[in-house]
Amino acid sequence: MKKHIAIYVSNKDDKKSLIKNILSGNLIESLNGLNGALFSEITINKFIEEEKRHGRFDIATKNKHSLMKSSEGERKKALLKHLIASKPEYLVADNVFGNLDVQSQEEIALTLEELSKSIPVIQISNRKKDVLPFISKVYRFEGKQIIPFENFDNPTPKLKHYFIQDLPKPLEQVSVESPSLVKFQNVSVSYLEKPIIKNICWEIKTGEFWHLIGPNGSGKSTILSLISGDNPKAFNQDIYLFGIKKGSGESVWDIKKKIGYFTSEMLQGFKRSDTIERMIISGFYDSVGLYKYPNEGQILKAHEWLKLLNMFDIKNQNFQTLSQGHKRLVLIVRAMVKHPPLLILDEPTNGLDDLDTIIFSELINKISKESHTAILYVSHRHEIGLAPDYIYELIPNDKGSIGRVLK
């Protein structure tokens, strides 16, 4: 029998160096000299870069799309197939279930279990419940070594109120024409004759907290791009944003002013170095990075948010020195600092560890309770403790996904 292990990492650990050390054969002696493959978003991003820069399409998804045009789940499944075909001698599987719907999680777990019969699988996970059933031993990454994780089954300790202070009030209220922030009336989208969504009717009103769910490829990102992006498919559709019909004069820029946006993808390859304080202030200007001189009111407001995050004392520290979990909190506050009417969180907990997820949920619940901002949270995960008011579900269908309100 092969020895399959999991390495449980927190967001404070240097996962990249862990992966590098495993693949170089330095960390796990039995893998030394073997040819390993990496199943990770890191690998997907490398292939996407190849598509963009050199027009190389080494991996095609089930729908024969390039990775760039595929949904997150489609990319992941295609990558695993590609890696298995390359016959590696072991597999490092990182964040196995991130971005995957329930059915795809089961499929990938089965594929990995099958693979584990012929080669060793080294799983890297920051969620206890994600550890694969065939794994025989769990380790932690400490310093430059891995050590057995004693008491792995003990539950993550409960935190009591990480955020003590009230949510800072808005500096000035962003004005909207109507309490109806997003309204879709019979919206349908197809790509190259393939129907994606069909007759979607949905409304998000001021202050509401929505969770958008649906299997991989059901059209969640498509819906987001109709709201916040410049997806040309939005033309000639009955889409109303902040009370105004989309395409009737408001620029993408006008719309973006009213939306705070965070996706975990923002952290991938984000190299900009700026202080934590300046990162937050940049949220007043809808830019990542600060190119203007902020006024005193903005600086003081940013300080209130920094105090809420318990980061006031480190406000001049480089953003890049923060852990993955703390970087997320800063970027969510950056999206929220101007109290936008709508805050979009696209797969915000992908890659977040158990403890930081609890803190994330507390912040989002607090924003929902103590502000007028509506929240649109898009994720496959139902995080424990996170309390959306409503769930909107996309249900795949040959004629395009249909939608329904679940609660």
Ligand SMILES: Nc1ncnc2c1ncn2[C@@H]1O[C@H](COP(=O)(O)OP(=O)(O)OP(=O)(O)O)[C@@H](O)[C@H]1O
């Ligand atoms: N520009 C495009 N051209 C062609 N097809 C596209 C394009 N963008 C998206 N698609 C297809 O539309 C479908 C819906 O994709 P979308 O990304 O909206 O799904 P999703 O629900 O967000 O999936 P996931 O949970 O996997 O991220 C997918 O089959 C995808 O391949």
